[in-house]
Amino acid sequence: MQKRVHYNTSYLPYLLVAPQIIITLVFFIWPAMQALYQSFLLEDAFGLSSEFVWFDNFVELYDNPNYLSSFIRTAFFSFAVAGLSMGVALFFAALADRVVKGAQGYRTLLIIPYAVAPVLAGTLWLFLFNPTLGIMTYFLDMIGINWNHKLDSSQAMGLVILAAAWKQISYNFLFFVAAMHSIPKSLIEAAAIDGAGPAHRFRTIIFPLISPTTFFLLVVNIIYAFFDTFGIIHAVTAGGPGNSTEILVYKVFNDGFVGLDLGGSAAQSVILMFIVIALTVIQFKYIERKVEY
Amino acid sequence: MSTINMQQLKKSYEDTQVIHGIDIDIVDGEFIVLVGPSGCGKSTLLRMVAGLESISDGEVKIDDKVVNKLEPKDRGIAMVFQNYALYPHMTVYQNMAYGLKLMKLPKEEIVQRVQEVAELLQIEQFLERRPSNLSGGQRQRVAMGRAIVRKPKVFLFDEPLSNLDAKLRVQMRMQIKTLQRNLGVTTLYVTHDQVEAMTMADRLVVLKDGIAAQIGTPMEIYDDPHNQFVAGFIGSPAMNFIDCTISDEVIDIGGQKMPRPTDVTQRGSVVLGIRPEHFINTADQPAIQGQVDMIEKVGASVFLYVKCDHIEELIVIQREGHSQVQIGELVPINPNLNKLYFFDKNTQQRLY
Numbered sequence: 338m339q340k341r342v343h344y345n346t347s348y349l350p351y352l353l354v355a356p357q358i359i360i361t362l363v364f365f366i367w368p369a370m371q372a373l374y375q376s377f378l379l380e381d382a383f384g385l386s387s388e389f390v391w392f393d394n395f396v397e398l399y400d401n402p403n404y405l406s407s408f409i410r411t412a413f414f415s416f417a418v419a420g421l422s423m424g425v426a427l428f429f430a431a432l433a434d435r436v437v438k439g440a441q442g443y444r445t446l447l448i449i450p451y452a453v454a455p456v457l458a459g460t461l462w463l464f465l466f467n468p469t470l471g472i473m474t475y476f477l478d479m480i481g482i483n484w485n486h487k488l489d490s491s492q493a494m495g496l497v498i499l500a501a502a503w504k505q506i507s508y509n510f511l512f513f514v515a516a517m518h519s520i521p522k523s524l525i526e527a528a529a530i531d532g533a534g535p536a537h538r539f540r541t542i543i544f545p546l547i548s549p550t551t552f553f554l555l556v557v558n559i560i561y562a563f564f565d566t567f568g569i570i571h572a573v574t575a576g577g578p579g580n581s582t583e584i585l586v587y588k589v590f591n592d593g594f595v596g597l598d599l600g601g602s603a604a605q606s607v608i609l610m611f612i613v614i615a616l617t618v619i620q621f622k623y624i625e626r627k628v629e630y
Numbered sequence: 631m632s633t634i635n636m637q638q639l640k641k642s643y644e645d646t647q648v649i650h651g652i653d654i655d656i657v658d659g660e661f662i663v664l665v666g667p668s669g670c671g672k673s674t675l676l677r678m679v680a681g682l683e684s685i686s687d688g689e690v691k692i693d694d695k696v697v698n699k700l701e702p703k704d705r706g707i708a709m710v711f712q713n714y715a716l717y718p719h720m721t722v723y724q725n726m727a728y729g730l731k732l733m734k735l736p737k738e739e740i741v742q743r744v745q746e747v748a749e750l751l752q753i754e755q756f757l758e759r760r761p762s763n764l765s766g767g768q769r770q771r772v773a774m775g776r777a778i779v780r781k782p783k784v785f786l787f788d789e790p791l792s793n794l795d796a797k798l799r800v801q802m803r804m805q806i807k808t809l810q811r812n813l814g815v816t817t818l819y820v821t822h823d824q825v826e827a828m829t830m831a832d833r834l835v836v837l838k839d840g841i842a843a844q845i846g847t848p849m850e851i852y853d854d855p856h857n858q859f860v861a862g863f864i865g866s867p868a869m870n871f872i873d874c875t876i877s878d879e880v881i882d883i884g885g886q887k888m889p890r891p892t893d894v895t896q897r898g899s900v901v902l903g904i905r906p907e908h909f910i911n912t913a914d915q916p917a918i919q920g921q922v923d924m925i926e927k928v929g930a931s932v933f934l935y936v937k938c939d940h941i942e943e944l945i946v947i948q949r950e951g952h953s954q955v956q957i958g959e960l961v962p963i964n965p966n967l968n969k970l971y972f973f974d975k976n977t978q979q980r981l982y
Contacts, residue, residue, distance in 0.1 A: 523715035526682050531729035531780070532703035541728075545719045 369610060375603035387600075394604035403580065404588070404605070411563065411584040414498060418566070419558035422502035423551070426509030431539060433510075434517045444514065451507035455568030462500035463573050486574065490581030493574045497582050500573055501566045509554050516550035517543060556620040560613060585609055632693050632706070632783035632816045633658055634679065639688035641674055641840075648674055649840040651688065656833075659814045661807070665827035666837035667863070672820045673788055675837070679818060680709050680786050692784060703732075708777035709786040712793065714769045716761040716776070722748075723757040726776045733780075747779045750809075767798045774806070778813065785810065787819040791826065803829060824864055828852070836860050858901060858978035861971060867906050867933060869971070870945050874902045876972075884940030886918035891967045896981050903971035906933060906948040910964045918963045920945060922955055936961060 376394055378387040398404045429447060436443055450458070465473045468485040477484045486493040520543060528538045544551075567586050570576060576583035576591055583591060586609060593602025634656040641649035649671045656662050664672040677683040679690055681702035689696050697705045716725050723744055730740045748754040751771045761769055770790060777785060790806070791799045807830050810817050821827055827834055828848045836843045836851065836859075844851055844860045855861035861869045872883055876897050880887040883902070920938035927933075932953050935944040945963065955961065972982040 521713060521715065523711040523713055524717060526680075526702075527709065527711060527715040527776075528717075528728070529682070530680065530702045530707065530709050531776075532732035533728075537732070542717060 372603045372606045372610070375599055376607045377600070378603075379600045380597070390600070394600045395608075397601065398604055398608070407580065407583055407585055407588050410494075410581075411586075414494070414501075414566075414582075414584050415559045415562035417498045418501045418505065418562040419555055421498060422505040423509050423554055423558060425502070426506045427513050427551075429506070429510050430513035430517060431543070433514055435535075444510075447510050448507045450504055451511075453504065455504065455565065456572045458504045459497075459500050459569035459572030462496060462503070462569075466496055486578075488578060490578050493578055493582050497566070497570050497573050500569045501562060504569070505558060505561055509558065512550050512554055513547065516547040520546050552623060553620065556616055556623075560616050563609070563616075564613065633691075634784060634816060634818070635689075635691040635694070636675075636679075637689045637691075639675070639678065639690060640686045641671070641678060641683065642686045647686075647840065649678070649686075652840075652842050654835060654842065654845060656816060656818070659816055661810055661817045661819065661830060661832040662835060663819045663821060663827045663831035663833075664835045664837060665821055665824060665831075665863075666843075668822055669839075670837040671840040672822075672837050676786055676788055676818055676820045679705075679784075680707055681705050706783035707786055708780045708782035708784075709788065710773045710777050710790045712789040714761070714773040714790075714793075716769060716772055718761055721758050721760055722753060722764070722772050722775075725761070725772060726779050729776070729780050743779050743781075744775075747775045750778070751775050766794050767802065770794060770802060774809070778809075782815065785815050785817040785819075787817065789821055790819075791821070792823070799826075806830065824866060828864065834864075836863060838863075855971070856980050858903065858973040858980075861903050861973070861980070865905055867946050867948075869903045869905045870943070871973070872902045872904070872941055872943065872945065873899070873975075875899050883918055884938055886938065888918055888965070889967070891970065894970070894972065894982055896972055899975060900981060901973040901975055901978075903973060904945075904965045905969065906946040908966045908969035909947045910966050911949060911953075912962075912964055919960055920963055922957050922959050922961055925955060925957060927951070934961060936963065938963070 377389055377391060379390040379393065380387045433440065433443060433447070453461075465471050466484060466486060468474055468487055471484070474484045484492060486496045524542060524546075525538060528542050533541065563584075564586050566584070567590065570582055570584065570587050571590075574582045576587050585605065589602050589605045589609065592598045592605065596602075634654070636652055636654045639649060639652045640647065652675065654662070664675060666672050674683055678685050679692075681697070681700060685698050690698060692705055692707075717728065720728065726744045726747065727740050730743060735743075744757070745754070748757055751774060753768065753771050753775060756764060756768060756772070761772065764772065770793075773790070787806070791802055794802060803826060806819075819830060831848055833845060833847055834851050835845050838859050844856045846854075848864075851860060851864050855864065858871065862871065874884075875882040876890060876894065878897070879890060881890050881894075881902065882888075918938060920936040920941075922934050923937045923944055924935040925932060926935070930951050932949045932951060932955070934947045934949060934955060936947055937944055947961070947963065949955065970982075971980065973979065974981055
């Protein structure tokens with residue numbers, strides 16, 4: 338016999354899922370459709386009329402060396418942010434795992450940056466590294482490094498990577514701590530009896546056992562670096578100097594709302610949409626598969 | 631060839647003391663079982679010897695060398711955990727070779743040692759498998775293999791059989807005991823199962839609330855328990871404890887009288903202890919009697935739970951397997967007068 342609750346009214350289930358569906362439609366599906374439609378249009382110089390041009394906007398992007406270099410820049414930026422924030426988070430998590438006293442307070446403090454809005458995080462780092470006022474600039478000057486990210490493109494890139502990675506450390510830290518907690522303590526003890534020191538234990542036992550989490554975080558961090566770093570870049574460098582920190586998502590904004598090339602910008606955002614779809618599919622495929630040891 | 635000596639070993643967490651000064655001297659090759667109810671500190675004691683818990687006070691010596699401050703790896707021990715603690719991402723071979731690699735042994739010797747131990751434990755065919763593809767008993771053997779392969783001075787077992795089913799447990803019990811005897815390695819074994827403790831131990835340490843209630847061979851402890859706790863803990867079903875009053879002529883049990891064995895010198899209100907197996911089944915002259923409240927048949931024997939007037943607890947009496955007794959029947963209760971134990975009501979110490 339099936340034990341299932343039956344509702345006599347047919348509209349109730351729809352009513353219950355309606356808020357979620359409406360939000361998704363209004364804020365995600367509709368704008369995405371708009372962008373898709375827009376990407377096939379070419380606006381005239383005065384914004385008075387538009388023309389349906391099929392894939393011309395995409396072809397133009399394909400031929401545009403600026404777009405390609407932005408692509409490479411984005412890839413570099415993403416992997417640098419993911420690598421830096423995950424590396425630091427892993428280091429902190431490994432230390433936090435060994436803390437016994439005050440572990441709760443220690444963890445809470447490490448989680449705070451996650452609650453900071455991207456623009457604020459960017460501004461914070463901007464102040465620290467301000468070429469004329471920044472305290473870090475002052476220290477760097479003392480050891481003979483002339484810091485000016487408004488002129489030096491690699492310094493600018495370094496700064497946005499630092500700011501973006503800093504904000505994501507908390508998130509990664511949480512996941513790494515949780516993963517390490519789920520490793521039975523007796524495994525570590527067995528390894529200790531077998532003669533492995535802390536570093537060796539970490540390398541041969543802990544790290545392999547948290548690898549599913551590491552992979553999950555890698556995907557999440559790349560998605561973060563691709564899409565959620567707009568605020569940081571806008572606050573810190575606004576894509577400059579030159580185009581040196583203009584990653585794809587920033588270029589969408591720049592070309593669309595500053596350069597007013599709405600069609601080209603929409604085409605870029607459609608490409609980004611497909612990238613995030615691909616990344617999400619990879620992530621789900623991997624997570625749904627039971628990880629085998 | 632190793633001895634273990636514990637002297638006034640103590641353990642406290644902040645202000646609560648969990649181990650209250652334990653002295654045990656273990657000779658070479660001995661199989662010592664630490665047994666006690668949960669929370670008695672037996673695992674903590676084992677982990678202190680292993681070096682996984684710090685020692686608050688006192689000394690642990692292995693081979694006359696104080697090891698209090700040594701790292702676990704430098705104590706010459708190997709441990710088998712309750713959950714086996716096999717490395718899930720490594721094959722059986724890698725699990726067993728992990729410690730040997732860290733000892734920096736040459737590759738050929740590692741291969742040879744693992745092979746030898748695998749043959750000894752009959753796990754050669756699993757060497758390339760991961761622990762997740764093994765049954766509970768096989769994992770248990772791999773965990774033992776990982777301990778043996780290191781050729782330790784001391785084996786430490788932390789309830790290694792409690793995750794196995796009953797039949798396998800009996801089998802592994804024998805195997806571990808035989809293996810230990812053949813290898814001659816000094817062993818500390820923690821369990822809460824008193825049957826396991828009795829069958830495996832050369833000597834037992836019965837722990838209660840962080841104190842060694844009694845140390846001795848299994849039969850010493852069975853025959854001559856020092857206090858009520860040990861008497862009740864060792865033996866299955868547990869010893870009957872009955873409040874009684876001893877006068878010059880008789881022992882008064884809830885109004886019924888039983889002759890006083892002449893060599894019992896105590897008088898007054900005490901606790902009488904009788905094991906279920908120490909009743910005589912005879913028709914003549916019942917000392918006291920009671921009504922059968924419940925019957926448990928286990929095949930070879932029958933346990934009668936008998937209700938006597940003015941006695942709160944049911945008295946458990948063992949009879950041979952085919953005894954025809956009905957519930958509600960009045961049965962004579964004839965304790966073997968040579969097998970009576972008396973305990974002080976307050977201190978629970980053995981009086982006689």
